[in-house]
Amino acid sequence: MAKSQRAAAxxxxxxxxxxxxDLKRRLGQGQDFGVLAKRFSTCPSKKSGGDLGEFGRGDMVKAFDDVVFKQLTNEVHGPVKTKFGFHLIETIYRD
Structure with a gap:
């Protein structure tokens, strides 16, 4: 079952x-996630406000995957350190 689990983040x-x-503090003050992603993110997903779409468990690096599949949805988690840098992650949904 674990391999079939899907999520969007x-x-x-x-x-x-x-x-x-600093960005997490700004989010906590009500600033828009998508706007901040477009302005500050170094990932190509910044063009879509940081939206990574839907993916399966194991598709992302472990530290990222652990947040998406184990933490609460619709909350911003992080900073999460990976080989790419530091992420603020919001899981939109998971099955």
Whole structure:
């Protein structure tokens, strides 16, 4: 069953933990996730406001996957460090 699990998420990827924490604070003050992703994210998904679409368990690096498939949905989690940088991750849904 674990391999068939699907989810959709969006993220903001930045180079430093400090920048990720600053963006998380701004999100907490009500700033728009998509707008911040378009402005600050270093991932190509920034064009779509950080939207990664739907993917399966195991499709992303482990630290990212663990947040998407184990943490609460519709909340911003992070910073999560991967080989790509620091992510703020919001899981939209998962089955």
């Amino acid at each position: 969006r993220h903001i990827l930045v180079k430093t933990e400090k920048q990720a924490l």
